[in-house]
Amino acid sequence: MARETYTIGELSRLSGLPVKTIRFYSDAGVLPERERTSAGYRLYGEADVARLELVRTLREIGVGLATIRSLGDRDLRQVLDLHLRTVETQLRNLQRTRAVLRATLERGDPTEEDLRRLNALGRIGAAEREALMDSFVAEVGGGNIARERWLECLREAMIPELPAEPAIEQLDAWLELVELLSDDDYRASLRRQSDEFWDRREKAGKLDAAGWDEANAAVAELVQRAIDAGVEPGTSEAGPVLGRAVALLATVHSAEDGPEFRRALARGYEEHDPRAERHWELVATVTGTPWPPPQTIVHRWIARALGVRARSVS
Known part of the structure; x- marks a missing residue:
């Protein structure tokens, strides 16, 4: 029959756990004691028998004491x-480590570079990646709400998760990507080069994401057709294409098309930090997607076409 109270020794016999373990669980707060006798001996109730069995099961599958201790605020489904x-x-981390170890051993004698990879792989987990992106978004965002929201939308794309079994090239690209996103100078460069654009967005008070995407898609389609037709940026045939593309880009930038805007656009392409393109090239390597993508080819064409016309004017 069920009893109201058990001593720690009786609870030990019922559960099969040593007294020392039960005392540890009590001291750790995962098995709160109900009361003590006048002599100071711990007393437990019937509910503690079931609680102790649950604690033992959760510990056997690796659930931490802090999580078990919080069971009073969570149901069992949440914990599991x-x-x-x-x-x-x-498991994903172990799979990646296994893949890197296999690839390292297959290539012959391990080098210091191989050890660096393994060390970095062990240090940079999901929590570290999230912390990195938190600081990146905050620093590059620079307090501009519109820019911070945009960066949040790109968050997962900017540093993709490694495949379960990455090739050495993918791992090296991922590690370089982590270093790049941690670089204070790169962050400052991205913020500085986008300040004017995002200040206008913030002043407008609203980001028309759909209209923005539509205009960018129209630019890409227009220029890609010219590229497919063999139109070179420096030719006379490129002029009308560039004119229509710049007019569309002016709507994206909330500006009026004209000489001033075209000079600013050309200057933006010229001063564009090459590390930004390298960033997306590394992402493509990690994800196994082709490089360069159509958007990059399109904007390279526009940059060259603007540059040719700027030089001819000067």
Whole structure:
């Protein structure tokens, strides 16, 4: 029959756990004691028998004491769901480490570079990646709400998750990407070069994302047709194409098309930090997508066409 109270020794016999372990769980707060006798001995209730069995089961599958201690604020499903996601993350990390170890051993004697990769892989987990992106968005955003929201939309794309079994080239690209996103000078450069554009967006008070995407898509389609037709940026045939493309870009920048805007646009292409293009090239390597993408080819064409006309005017 169920009893109202058990001593720690009786609870030990019922559960099969040593007294020392039960005392540790009590001291850690995962098995709160109900009361003590006048002599100071701990007393437990019937509910503690079931609680102790749950604690033991959760510990056997690797759930941490802090999580178990918070069970009073969460139901068991939440705890197990959290643990499942933790285990899945650990499995992905182990798969990646296994792939790198295999690739390293297949290539012959390990080098210092191989050890650097393994060390970096062990140090940069999901939590570190999220912390990196938090600081990147905050620093590049620079307090401009519109820019910060835009960066949040690109967050996952800017530093994709490594494949479960990455090739050495993918791992090297990913590690370089982490270093680039951590670079204070790169962050400052991105913020500085986009200040004017995002200040206008913030003053407008609204970001027309749909209209922006539509205009950019129209520019890409227009210029890509010219590229496919063999129109070179410096030829006379490129003039009308560039004119229509710049007019569309003016709507994206909330500006009026004209000599001033074209000079500013040309200057923006000339001063564009090459690390930004390298950033997306590294992303393409990690994700296994072709490089360069159509958008990059299109904007390279526009930059060259603007540059040719700027030189001819000067």
